[in-house]
Amino acid sequence: MIILAIETSCDETGVAILEGSKQDDALLFRVLGNALLSQAALHAEYGGVYPTLAKREHEKNLPLMLEQALRDAAPHFPEKKSSGSPQTIFSEKYGYALAHIDAIVVTHGPGLEPALWTGIEFAKKLASEYGKPLIPVNHMEGHMISSLARRDTADETAQKFVLEGVELPVLALLISGGHTEFVLMREWFTYELIGKTLDDAVGEAFDKVARMLDMPYPGGPHISKHAAAAREARKKDSEGVSSAPKLPRPMLHSGTCDFSFSGLKTAALYAIRDRGGVHMLTEDERAEFAREFEDAVTDVLVAKTRQALEQTGAKTFVIGGGVAASTRIREQLGQLLTNEFPEVTYRIPERTITGDNAIMIAEAALTHCLMRHIVLDGSDTNAQQVPPPETIRATGNLSLSRPI
Numbered sequence: 409m410i411i412l413a414i415e416t417s418c419d420e421t422g423v424a425i426l427e428g429s430k431q432d433d434a435l436l437f438r439v440l441g442n443a444l445l446s447q448a449a450l451h452a453e454y455g456g457v458y459p460t461l462a463k464r465e466h467e468k469n470l471p472l473m474l475e476q477a478l479r480d481a482a483p484h485f486p487e488k489k490s491s492g493s494p495q496t497i498f499s500e501k502y503g504y505a506l507a508h509i510d511a512i513v514v515t516h517g518p519g520l521e522p523a524l525w526t527g528i529e530f531a532k533k534l535a536s537e538y539g540k541p542l543i544p545v546n547h548m549e550g551h552m553i554s555s556l557a558r559r560d561t562a563d564e565t566a567q568k569f570v571l572e573g574v575e576l577p578v579l580a581l582l583i584s585g586g587h588t589e590f591v592l593m594r595e596w597f598t599y600e601l602i603g604k605t606l607d608d609a610v611g612e613a614f615d616k617v618a619r620m621l622d623m624p625y626p627g628g629p630h631i632s633k634h635a636a637a638a639r640e641a642r643k644k645d646s647e648g649v650s651s652a653p654k655l656p657r658p659m660l661h662s663g664t665c666d667f668s669f670s671g672l673k674t675a676a677l678y679a680i681r682d683r684g685g686v687h688m689l690t691e692d693e694r695a696e697f698a699r700e701f702e703d704a705v706t707d708v709l710v711a712k713t714r715q716a717l718e719q720t721g722a723k724t725f726v727i728g729g730g731v732a733a734s735t736r737i738r739e740q741l742g743q744l745l746t747n748e749f750p751e752v753t754y755r756i757p758e759r760t761i762t763g764d765n766a767i768m769i770a771e772a773a774l775t776h777c778l779m780r781h782i783v784l785d786g787s788d789t790n791a792q793q794v795p796p797p798e799t800i801r802a803t804g805n806l807s808l809s810r811p812i
Contacts, residue, residue, distance in 0.1 A: 409777055410440070412477070412509045412534075413770035414470070416527030417519025417547045418586070419447040419457045421469040422766035425481040425509070428774035434572035435778050437557060437771050441481030442567070443473040444765050452625040456615060457585075463522035470530045477766075478502035506538050511784055513773040516544035518586070541784050543776075545769045549599075551728035552580045552591060553775050554768035555757040571775060575753060579722035581713060583737075584729030584764075585611030585626070588667050590716045597781050602716055603665025610705055611731045613669040617676045617701050621694050622686045632734055634698035641692065652696035653679045655704040657711070665716045667708065676701055706740050713741060717749055726755040733762040 409429070415422035425441040447465045451457050485508045514531035517524055528544075535542040553571070556578065560568035578593040579602070588610045590602035608616075611628060618627020623634070655675050658668045680686055680697065689697070717725065725745060731737065738756055745754045761767055776782040 409510050409774065410508055411770045411773055411777075412506070412512050412540075413545070413766040413773065414512070414514045414527045414531050415547075415550075415764055415766040415769050416466045416470070416523050416530075417515045417517070418523055418764055419451055419462050419465075420764040421445045421447070421466050421473050422764065422769075423470070423473040423477040424766035424770050425477050425505075426767065426770040426774060427484075428771075428778050430778045434570055435557075435775060436560070437569040437571070437774060439567040439569075439767060440484050441477035441479070442765075442767055443476035443480070445469050445473060446763075448626055455619050455625055456612075457520065459520045459522045462520060463526050466523055466526040466530075470526070474534075475502065478505045481505050506534075506540075509538070509540055511541040511543055511773070511777070512538075513543040513545050513769055515547045515550070515769055517547060519547055543773050543782065545772050547764070547769075548582055548587065548589075548591070550768035550772040551582050551584070551757075552578075552593070552726065553772040554761055555580070555726045555728035555732070556724075556755055557771055558755070559758060569771065571771075575723040577720060577722045578724045578726060579716055579720050581709065581716075581725070581727045581732075581741075582729045583610050583709070583727065583731035585609060585615065585731075587611075587729060588669070590665050590712070592720050592722065596779060597776065602720060603667065603712065605667040605669065607668050607670040608673060610667070610669055610709070611729070613673050613705065614731065616673050618698075620677055620680050620686060621689075621697055623698075626730075628731060628734065631698045631702055632736060634695040635702040635736065638692070638695035638699035641695070651693045652700040653682075655679065655700050657704055657707050660708060660711050665712055665719065667712060669705070669708075672701075672704055672708075702734075702736055706734075706737050709737060710740050710744050714744060714748065717752060722752060724753045724755065725749075726757075728757055728762070730763045732757060733759045 410425065410427045413424045422444045424439065427438045427440055429436045447462060450461060450465065479502050482502045482505045485505045512531055512535045514527050515524065516528060531542060556574055557569040557571040560570045576594060580591045582589050582591060586609050588605040592600045592602050614631050615625060615627040618631050619625065623630040656672055658671045659666060683689060727741065742754055745752050777784060
């Protein structure tokens with residue numbers, strides 16, 4: 409089965425073409441074509457994503473990303489006349505490859521509404537012109553499913569992933585610029601929200617504190633880079649004392665699996681002001697601030713994960729989302745499982761697919777289809793019934809809608 413996926417939930421424009429198959433109890437995913445373009449540099453001056461700008465860039469980039477994905481995938485298909493209309497605006501040179509696509513999938517939420525609508529309308533037009541089923545996919549489920557899959561290293565020349573051996577229940581910690589939540593999957597495609605942020609998402613907190621420290625957007629990688637440098641410096645100076653004030657660990661003892669990061673962000677702001685502002689800090693002091701902030705966030709994530717694992721009895725633990733690329737967070741959560749939950753399998757995504765991308769959207773849809781949770785019979789080709797984009801945080805109901 410071959411799927412073309414479109415992702416425009418925020419500021420990444422992604423188009424991917426994946427082939428999926430089932431062998432025994434394993435699902436195999438092969439990336440035939442993948443194109444991804446980030447708008448981060450354009451949004452940097454705003455310190456975050458500007459929705460109107462994101463929408464405009466998606467409109468400009470989607471045809472280009474489709475062209476690139478089709479060009480990559482074209483060698484896998486025998487060339488033949490496209491089944492699309494003669495006046496199609498989509499890739500005249502590689503359009504024949506679309507005839508081999510079994511379905512088109514698109515992120516319908518959660519995310520920025522203007523950005524989501526751009527991808528949805530583009531997918532509608534593409535599905536309508538080529539007579540393909542159109543499937544809406546939940547963005548958070550994409551993060552979760554793709555993080556459960558592992559790279560197939562049997563063939564290093566191909567980008568392949570395998571989804572197998574997943575022991576239920578699965579507990580997922582989804583951490584990104586817009587989300588911080590625990591989602592439990594007791595049975596495939598049945599989800600329960602165990603805990604969530606009550607205010608700011610962890611990725612947003614990283615970006616805001618990075619801005620306070622005069623670091624570029626997106627802030628997470630820069631915070632982590634400076635924090636790592638500070639830890640390395642402290643290793644060399646075993647008697648060194650941190651120049652950064654101790655920051656709070658919000659809701660550490662709340663008794664729930666919920667999060668709150670607004671207070672931590674405010675504490676960092678006041679601490680920097682008390683030192684006379686960021687321009688009064690030395691480079692080493694900025695690095696120490698970054699280390700203390702990253703440690704505070706990590707301590708909270710570890711403590712909440714411990715509670716969530718104890719509460720749910722999960723057999724598999726997985727992290728997903730852009731913040732899951734953090735080396736510190738990965739390592740500390742890994743130590744937690746090794747030391748306290750050795751019976752729980754720990755799965756982490758490849759860093760290349762932790763951020764928003766179309767590969768994860770395709771993998772989520774393929775998992776539904778290959779497990780026969782969604783059946784495409786070729787008759788559902790009406791591309792005008794995609795549900796409106798979700799504009800709120802996930803409520804726990806992450807399941808895909810039926811084929812449109």
